[in-house]
Amino acid sequence: MVMHASSAGRAIGLPLPLADEVERPRLVERLQDRWLHPVTLVVAGAGFGKSTLLAQAIRANALEPRGIDVWYTCSPGDEDADVLGRALLGALGAEDRQPDLAGHVVHALGAHSPLDVCLVLDDAHEVRPGSSGAELISAVIRRLPFNAHLVLAARHDPPGALSRLRAADGVAELTEADLLLTDDEAARLATRHGADAAAARALGGWPALVRLALAVGPNVAFTFAREEVLDRLSGTEHRTLFALSSLGFADADQVAAVVGAPVDLAALAAKVPMITVTQDGRFRAHALWRDAAARALDREQSTELRGRAIAQLVAQRDLARAGAIALVHNDVDALAAVALELVHSSVSVLPVDIVGRWSEALQRACPETAEAQLVAGAVAQAR
Secondary structure, eight states: OEEEEETTSSOOOOBOOOTTOOOOHHHHHHHGGGGTSSEEEEEOOTTSOHHHHHHHHHHHHHHSOSSEEEEEEOOGGGGSHHHHHHHHHHHTTOOOOOSOHHHHHHHHHHTTTTSOEEEEEETGGGSOTTSHHHHHHHHHHHTOOTTEEEEEEESSSOSSOOHHHHHTTOEEEEOHHHHSOOHHHHHHHHHHHTOOHHHHHTTTTOHHHHHHHHHHOSSSOHHHHHHHHHHTSOHHHHHHHHHHHHHSSBOHHHHHHHHTSOOOHHHHHHHSTTEEEBTTSOEEEOTTHHHHHHHTSOHHHHHHHHHHHHHHHHHTTOHHHHHHHHHHTTOHHHHHHHHHHHHHHOSSOOOHHHHHHHHHHHHHHOTTSHHHHHHHHHHHHHO
């Protein structure tokens, strides 16, 4: 059995297998140990195939179940404990009724006993260390019931206090070194591309580099391979990739609203490696495409599309992701608008960890504006 959700309140299905996906039974077997340890870490940079591997492990468990997997994809808003806690309860099929969110999550996990349950948090790096969301994860780890397990997949140090659990041999870990493609795996991937297996084996094993280089030729650097892929796209496809990269998980209608024209995401995925599609028909461009897609457009185009993407995210009520985009691009006007929207819509509980960082940015950029002062006041009152 697999349960899954996203922090925006929409179910996010497991990633479907890629057209050239290589099965990795040695690592799937390693992930079987998640049922033997309280916490399992999968920590590696972008492009190492963490989500693909986790999906393979969960599909394997569905065929020969050892317990219930609960899949959850973290997003920028999850650094706030209230946002993350309510989302985790939703993923576990529990209602938010108790003020002690960590206790309620622990209770929801324990309710599956005598069955084992594993909560898999993909993109856990979105939960910033030191945030209340990270403190929530630490509290859950400290109080995990005997039938519960936690998997954290992240690009760098995952959230949660783990030193005591590590000392007690309670943490299993997979690192970048583990996720590198073996010579045999690289050769199988090359065969699927009709390419030279020897050349693929010489690429160092980084899954993203191997996949990209095989798409355009094995004797190229990663940056050049990425640019070569983009050079094959039309102007509309460049805009579509930029929009998809900005929105996160999205369907064709949502991307079309940003691009301003009909889009064919399936055709784009056929041309661009590392675009995944989920069981519920949504698409996601790998994070490695974000900056590249922006550079493929002129400044006027990227600014316009970014504004439309923020507006679309606001319409979807994914305010945390909208604000994150504005913050990264130092778009003060958009950030102020999104912050005000979040303040106005969070009547009962303001997600301070999110709005607090936005308020600091507004205070640095435009402290005298009414928007900056209103947001700062709301944060101060909430604290």
